[in-house]
Amino acid sequence: MSTVPTILQESLEKSRNSTLELLENLMIMVYRLTAAVDNSLLKLLDKKKKSVYFDDQNFDDFKLIISTLTTCRQQEIYVRKILSDLENIEDEFKNLMEHLQSRLHKLHDTVKFRTAIPIVQVYPQFMDLTSIWMRLQDEVIVLNNINKFFEQLNLLSIEVNIQLEFLGFCAWTFVVGFGALIPGNPNIGIVKWRTRYFAFSSDEAAKKFSEDPSRFMYEALDFVRKNPEYIHLFHLHEDIKALNNQENTTQDYNLQVHQDQCVQTDTHILEPYIDPDYHHSLWNHRYSALKLANISKCMTKSTQTSISYFKRSASIQASVPKNTSCQTVRDNECNTTHFQTLIYNLPPKNQVKIINYASD
DSSP, rough: OOOOHHHHHHHHHHHHHHHHHHHHHHHHHHHHHHHHHHHHHHHHTTTTTEOOOOHHHHHHHHHHHHHHHHHHHHHHHHHOOOOOOOOHHHHHHHHHHHHHHHHEEEEHHHHHTSSSSOOHHHHHHHHHHHHHHHHHHHHHHHHHHHHHHHHHHHOOOOOOOOGGGGGGGGHHHHHHTTSSBBBBTTTOOEEETTEEEEEEESSHHHHHHHHHHHHHHHHHHHHHHSSSSSHHHHHHHHHHHHHHSSSHHHHOOOOOOOOOOOOOSSSSOOOOOOOOOOOOOOHHHHHHHHHHHHHHHHOOOOOOOOSTTTTOOOOOOOOOOOOOOOOOOOOOOOOOOOEEEEEEOOOOOOEEEEEEEEEE
16 A cells, blocks of 8 residues: 555656656757757848848748747746756655654654653654645645646647658659668758648758759659559658649659559469368368377277187298199000990781990
8 A cells, every 4th residue: 555655755756757747848949949040130130231131921930930939938937947846845754754763763752662651752743744745745735836836838839840852851852862861960951832831951962952952853743653562651741642633743853653554473483382281171171180180189099809819820841833744654555345236027917126225
């Protein structure tokens, strides 16, 4: 749980950092505005009459710079006063903490392990502790009021944000140097053309660009259009689109809007390959995944039974059958008897008779 000293210490540190950051930004703005006023007076000073002459437009800009500079100086005074108050609160906080620790040590020495202490010895010390604690709470209230005032002052801070074209790179060098990115120096000065602001790397580059800013701007856009990598870098999408829609600019500055290009690509850059295990269906992949998941949970086991214990593998060798022949001592032959049967019938009795006889 945070106590009053802890809250006060953390708030002091945050308030001091925020105030220093605001003061730093204000001083940067003051230095820029002071340099602008000084340069304007030197350029417009008539050495013969020793007086300054402004036209209407320059005088309005000069008055705006002067009023902005005055506002920044006033804010600087208030911010420095806030810093001074924060330093006083911090010093007071350190003194109160030292006094608080000293009083606590004295109270501890007085009480120690006693069970009964006279009121005359303890009561004044507790009154002093109460006074210190109330003063710490008062410092918290003062710091809270300072923070509220700081918030109101921060809302009044004027920020002049000038969006430089080409991200602050020198526009003239970018055109002449075929895309060379040379950082511009805003301290030399900023050239305003229409509603755009340009920074340059040297006075000579600014003078060359000021001679014909329209031509350099269109040449820069034409170069960016031919080199698309600069479009996203400089955020020129809308400018390139508007340039393509303008026909009169192409006549004045001879910009190339259309161009025919031929591109040759290989029919098959890589050798064709068909994956035999490829499946376009998600369900096939799910089925394979489930199958692998089931296999990962399976286990192969082997057991030895009493019957199969006495069995063993055996092998035999059989001779290959072969054809053989034999030769007798002599060749011999024999002639068998030829039997014939004769059947006849003699009248008048018509009796059939069969006669078997052998003939040579």
